[in-house]
Amino acid sequence: MRKKAPAMVPADLVGACQPRRWSVLPDPTARRNMSRAAAVFFSLLPTLGFAGDQPPDWSLSARVVAVGLFDVAGVREVGRFHVGGPIPGNPEFLMTTREGRVLDPLRVLVAVSSNFGARPSDPRIRTGAILSIDPRGGKSGGTIVVSEDITGDIGETRVQLYTAQSDQFLNRHYNAGARTAHLTAASGPRYISINNAFGRPWIANAPNGMGREGSVSVVDPDGAPLANAPSHKAGGVFVGRLTDRERTPKGQPSGWLARLLNYQASGQLTPGGLQTGALGTAFLGPSPDGSGFAVFAAVTADGGVVQIHVQDGVDGLAAPGTVSAGRSIDDDPGVIGIAFKWNPDRVLYIADPGRDRLVLLELEDDRRHFTVARTRTISLPEFDRPVDIVAAIPEIANPHFSSHTTLAGGSDLLVANRGDGSLLRVSQDGRLLARATIDVPGVGPLGPDRLRAIATSADAQRIWITIGGEVPGFPGREGALLEVAAFDEHGAAATKTTQEMQSAAADTNLAARGRQLFQADFTPQTGLGPLFNAPSCVACHPGPGGASTDESHFARRIASMDPESGRMVAIDHPNSPVARRYALGDGIGTTTVSAAMPREANVISLRMPLALYGIAKIDEIPDSVIEAQAVSKGDGIKGRAHHVVDANGASRVGRYGWKADIARLEEMVADAFAKELGVTSAIVDRRDTVTQPVEQDTGQIHAVSSYLRTLSLSEEAKP
Secondary structure, rough: OOOOOOOOOOOOEEEOOOHHHOOOOOOOOHEEEEEEHHHHHHHHHHOOHHHOOOOEEEEOOOOEEOOOOOOOOOOOOOOOOEEEEEEOOOHHHOOOOOOOOOOOOEEEEEEEOOOOOOEEEEOOOOOEEEEEOOOOOHHHHHHOOOOOOOOOOOOOOOOOEEEEEEEHHEEEOOOOOOOOOEOOOOOOEEEEEEOOOOOOOOEEEEEEEOOOOOEOOOOOOOOOOOOOOOOOOOOOHHHHHHHOOEEEEEEOOOOHHHHHHOOOEEOOOOOEEOOEEEEEEEEEOOOOOOOOOEEEEEOOOOOEEEEEEOOEEEEEEEEEOOOOOOOOOOHHHHHHOOOEEOOOEEEEEEOOOOOOOEEEEEEOOOOOEEEEEEEEEOOOOOOOOOEEEEOOOOOOOOOOOOEEEEOOOOOOOEEOOOOOOOEEEEEEOOEEEEEEEEOHHHHHHEEOOOOEEEOOOOOEEEEEEOOOOOOOOOOOOEEEEEEEEEEEOOOOOOHHHHHHHHHHHHHHHHHHHHHHHHHOOOHHHHHOOOOEOOOOHHOOHHHHOOEEEHHHOOOOEEEEEEEOOOOOOOOOOOOOOOOOOOOOOOOOOEEEEOOOOOOOEEEEEEEEOOOOHHHHHHHHOOOHHHHHOOOOOOOOOOOOEEEEEEEOOOOOOOOEEOOOOOHHHHHHHHHHHHHHHHOOOOOOOHHHOOOOOOOOOOOHHHHHHHHHHHOOOOEEEEO
């Protein structure tokens, strides 16, 4: 005998299909089967014209990035942190975003239940860790097999331990007086959201399982909960009822004194708390109280939704039962996905796996905290235990709302069905645009109950997927991270990995041509002169690519100095500001003569040709990293980043040249061709080459630049 269906709060429905007409059925499985039966029935009626309206069903080939992720849950690409936030503003923090470091923007954070070798700080609660995985490692090194103990494996940089249920990641590390000082950033971690706008990563945890207190933590780049935390009672870990709101702002402050006097003691503004495990979290943006502090939403195992103000603590948002994890508190969906639309209106999208739908909370605020203005739902026959939901195009640009749990303007939604292992692309108003199955090597289509969570890449071209169980070829290594192409109603995107594979031969050929050009002796027929220092690149950079200590290869920087005032004056002469050593004697290259030094030159600075190994890496350093290093480190010494306009007209920090006056690698190569060989390019500023012919084909500049990107110092030559 079926149990009586629980009472439902009336809600508006949106979507192309309206299966809620069957909501009288108490059993979600029966309701789903009836929906499918109806879909099959109508699909058999082509004369009625339904076939043309059927959304496409794609098959996506998966790349297995990593295995050995036992009991894996949430996943999130790190993304770029905006200038003005704490990470770009702190040189030590910013170093963690460098390539190969734990918060490299292209790395992927994954929540797992194992500590991976880190000693647990509290054996009474669940272990767990957040791993930082470099998905690019899979291209050159194959699938990453994650060791059961990664704490001592300093040679493996593709997998790093970001945080775990271990002593070094305790809240007391920075917040000894907090009520939750004894807890860690990760314990039974389920979900990850990152405040890329002006903050840090946040983690939703179920440290005591589904039915007991959950936690949400905000984490510094070193993996410990938030240092200098605005909340003295919570520090960086919000748990149960210990960290509920206890004070409220009187109004929106207009100055520092108003902010100081702004608060008064209070209880929660809206009842609700973290009494059960936190299964999902999403960034909501700055608090509406004008404080500028971050607020996150979290969905709990009892189906409630709370809001967490990093300074003032936890308030409710929507009551328990708003969504359903399953038929009982013990029916664990793994995660409950959550995504936020901020523009033009504020809507929180939440997966409802127990009822095969999405719940939409339309948000407003009372100038103190967020409130729910209206609740709607989206129900589609294709929903089959939808456990996760993400933005098809995440918000990466806005400095107030940037996060991979935030929808960019007009973005569709991607929904992960744990029931049948499929992915759905759904419009914001509930229309099914496309469906996709995941084809796993050696497995075929991903079956039921294996899909755990999904995330979208910052470029919106790929989807990261976590799955349970083993992948063929890796016995005993349960849990995996997969990559598939993003998709829409028109098909699948060509992922960067696919593009790299397709263009690998072309890149190799381009670099090979660049090597030939680097070593070739130029002639007047191939562009040499009329003024030059050497007929080839390799003459001054032997090896090729090394430095030269031969004085005849040194560049001569010249100027004119007024002997009375000491003022430097540029010399108006074709052989300036770099005085080339040679010239074509008859203009056609049959003879070579010494180039005349301008008579006005009374200052000559010799510059040794530098080694070019790794020089291309400078081009990849973000402006924010260079700018952050210009600040004083406490010794009173600081620098100034030189902002220049590149060949495309964009402002950028200069990286190359004697005064960092060149922005990009290609422009540096073009400048060297013009000043050292006399070979000009359309990339070079015309003011420097008005006396020389301009070669409109820039192919050789790109070829040599491609070659320089391959240059690295051999192991034998390293000190």
